[in-house]
Amino acid sequence: MRDGRTTLSKFLIDALDRQCPSRRASGLSALLIDVAASIKTIAATLTRGALDGNYGSARTANVHGEDQKKLDVLTNDIFLQHCEWDGLLAGMVSEEIEHVYQIPPGYPRGEYLLAFDPLDGSSNIDINGAVGSIFSVLRVPQDGAAANTTATSPAAADRSAFLRPGHEQVAAGYAIYGPATMLVLSIGNGTHGFTLERDVGNFVLTHSDIRIPEDTDEFAINASNERFWEPPVRRYVQECKDGKSGCRERDFNMRWIAAMVAEVHRILMRGGVFMYPRDFRSAGRVQGRLRLLYEANPMSFLIEQAGGAAITGRERILDVVPCDLHERVPVILGSKNEVTRIGRYHREHDLGTDRPFSSPLFRERSLFLPETPA
Known part of the structure; x- marks a missing residue:
């Protein structure tokens, strides 16, 4: 064709x-x-x-x-x-x-x-x-x-x-x-x-046969919701914002159009990551914002067919079994290597390995008394 x-x-x-x-x-x-x-x-x-x-x-x-x-x-x-x-x-x-x-x-x-x-x-x-x-x-x-x-x-x-x-x-x-x-x-x-x-x-x-680059220097997220994000998402976004001076050692661009169709279309045309992650806005309850059946699922299908990846943060979106017609889920999708990294950050957070080492021996409950002011 x-x-x-x-x-x-x-x-x-x-x-x-x-x-x-x-x-x-x-x-x-x-x-x-x-x-x-x-x-x-x-x-x-x-x-x-x-x-x-x-x-x-x-x-x-x-x-x-x-x-x-x-x-x-x-x-x-x-x-x-x-x-x-x-x-x-x-x-x-x-x-x-x-x-x-x-x-x-x-x-x-x-x-x-x-x-x-x-x-x-x-x-x-x-x-x-x-x-x-x-x-x-x-x-x-x-x-x-x-x-x-x-x-x-x-x-x-x-x-x-x-x-x-x-x-x-x-x-x-x-x-x-x-x-x-x-x-x-x-x-x-x-x-x-x-x-x-x-x-x-x-x-x-x-x-024909659209392919998403596996690597990207562009991400899309609504930064006004940062105070509601989970630590893995904050970690990823901060690393992108740190640019060349940070651990990623390269600069990223941030986008936000407020229409999932436009965000996904940009990713299919030139790569990138779109995130509408879990947050804590509903009375302290963790939940997503996008609808699974008619937003997250079809977009994840298209992204995967184009060589990208789509996850909730902790699982593949296309494997989620809905319980309600209008069920909402977190959505992270786009260039495979970046989505894989974000998924790893979620696993590390859940295991506690993303936190700095803390020893009770040399902190507040130390065997060594703090120095007294002269």
Whole structure:
């Protein structure tokens, strides 16, 4: 497949239908075309900006208690309308909906599950900043509630069908709405980028087999939360800030865009590390901030397929088994060698080996009396 010559449809036909004929009836390529249609519609809507009166607050809150923008609600509806009708899905989960979205009775149900964040970085909307959409596709579990199927009438998916580790994803991706609209996708054969050719409405392959450099001099973290970080993250960030004069012996650049899509896209294009680590903001309780099913899992899938790594700090993100549809996790992902280092710092902290040696014999409880002032 050649960059600049291959459309998304041709790419999917070749990768899923021709190379994997046993999966031809699965409909995954058709589902991803529906997702791409959602992204095209959202891109056109965002291009209109404030002209259509879609900026500002919707005066409602989502399941997380966060203020919804008008475009949060609109883009969520766009995804639902494009993907519910064609008999490919058994259910959907969205950041903007509390429970599993059931396929309407008038439409057939299929063998896939879709989880999505319709508009990542929506706090950037009113400043015309970077925003995006994130999605994850799972196959209905064969032993789950949604697998109680007949050939003509599959059962509806329940929440348990979605509560599976990210390594079971069959596809994942995101769209970034910037100077150009890009769709970055993986179906388990690497990570590939497509650019929307607006004149004809096609996504065209422009970045095939993206690879993340294993080393980097760039990291992204919200430094305003430093007082809430765990010691391993403070240690890593301080070493980066110390630059050439510190133990890393080289200078680092720090970035923060406040949109996960934009942060991950930069890493895929030129390397780097993105961190939204554990912190202690909720009544002393340690927790993450990003949602596992439709933020951390799809992004980790893309990063690993591009040769990077993604961890919570203490475990691989794609191995985390969710307990809730909107579960949050810490996220550290990007260039493999830096992510590996941060993981090592967490292990050393948990073992206590990152702390300076302390001897009770020669400190406060010493056999030697302190000198008395003359």
